[in-house]
Amino acid sequence: MAAPGSTAAELAERLLAGDKRALARAISLVENDDPEGWALVREVFPHTGRAAVVGFTGPPGAGKSTLIGAIVGHARAREREVAVLSIDPSSPFTHGALLGDRIRLSDHFLDPGVFIRSMASRGSLGGLSEATLQAALLMDAAGKDDVLLETVGVGQAEVDIIDHADTVVLVLMPGSGDSVQALKAGVMEIPDVIVVNKADHPLTDTMVREIRGVLSLGPRTSWRVPIVRTEAARGEGVEELVGRVEEHRAHIEAEGTLEERRRRNLMNEVMELATGRMRRRLADSVREDPAVQQLLDEVVARRLDPASAAARLLERDE
């Protein structure tokens, strides 16, 4: 995939100097599971760990992208360099709503201090969260002060993807009853900051009250999850939100849990990368080997149970 004459070392050098095109190319390499991409991350990894990484999740339509656009504007006013990584589900329906959101970010497309990238959550060649962390590391190495990760959804799977962040922000809106219930039922872990966006809606107070009620039932921790009202489209509440995110970061830094979080996230990452590779190796052997296909036929015919078939697969693979 590399252009003739370009080496990982050259690309790494340009990336570390903050070259936007080098960063875009590097992310494509890791997204495509290209060995040169891995070599690049290896090269720049010692230069990572400086960016503040913030993850945003929440139901589609809550206005996350508009909010992130406003946060980017706020950061730029303070001359901070920003990178945004959005993970989009590939909808079988119209892409209208999501594209509409993306367009909100386009104010920043021409700003050299802002780097914006989307990844599809299905059909990625490697595992999604592998690619996400690698991309976030590359953004960090490229000297971005803020790395903002965005996922769409209201389940633990979506939180897991942005779990590499130092701070996790859940973005809701009036009417996000399902999400509040998911939080209450434990379908989703408690985030660090909760936003109620579209706060000009008459049901905002009700929503804030519901969230407060759920949080009050939760375990007591040293960090009290703030609920911030925003109207992202008008920039309302964005300054407060940025302040809360910074407070959270200062809190976990002071407490020593930032190091702990990053240690845990890196360890999880190593495990995920290792299991992802094993899974792909296994999937290849299944695809290519007629003997394995025969094994699966036996399972479908209910002559061989799935666990025994799995055990035989593993024996073959060793």
Place this chain on the structure above:
Amino acid sequence: MAAPGSTAAELAERLLAGDKRALARAISLVENDDPEGWALVREVFPHTGRAAVVGFTGPPGAGKSTLIGAIVGHARAREREVAVLSIDPSSPFTHGALLGDRIRLSDHFLDPGVFIRSMASRGSLGGLSEATLQAALLMDAAGKDDVLLETVGVGQAEVDIIDHADTVVLVLMPGSGDSVQALKAGVMEIPDVIVVNKADHPLTDTMVREIRGVLSLGPRTSWRVPIVRTEAARGEGVEELVGRVEEHRAHIEAEGTLEERRRRNLMNEVMELATGRMRRRLADSVREDPAVQQLLDEVVARRLDPASAAARLLERDE
């Protein structure tokens, strides 16, 4: 875990005869990843494939358990044997709402033709969806006509768990805007049947219209997803829902896709079991081996990148 003198063959025999206690014990064995549990599934697997397996998912609070309770009542009136497997997230908050739901099912606790079981979605020893399928197979082997699987949530992860079902039912309620958006955005695959429960709510028509709008944008398929209104607490609409589920099953049977679905599900299961075992083996080596701990320390110190660490882990493991 086996009682003295009891063997897998004896337990299998009792299970195949429909003994409720044998079934309960068998499920505990697979849930605890006990080798005897796997032996048991191996033994009874040729007797599976007869039950109609229906999966239910949807946001917490939509009334899934009440609905399932009503469906169980309906099945019992037709003298069908039923098993219910509920996957509960372990909430850090009060378990109130979920327990409340469970209690609705208690009408059937004393009926020998009904078997009800819950599993926690976190902290299960094996993988969750592994244990779920094994338990569903055991229920099938025990002669249940209907096996109903239930998960709580509004994301693809929850749909994946019940993907072993022949028919997937999404249960919403008026106000489930986040879930409709998740469907539209492709966060969640299109189910086979959609229920709007609590249909006595004044916003029911709006909700049905929204769902219809989203579905009309989707790909055309040979099966048109029906939207059924229910008031589970009063039993309203349950007969229609059961009819729709049966129609769906007849449709995929006639079309030949039931076989296809089951083949795909069994193949996925074999792959999941195999990767789950690899993952556990790897996790054990990480926990027990000081050299691996040292490797991870290098990553945390940013001297070794995660992908290289993963590659070294895999070399050690081979």
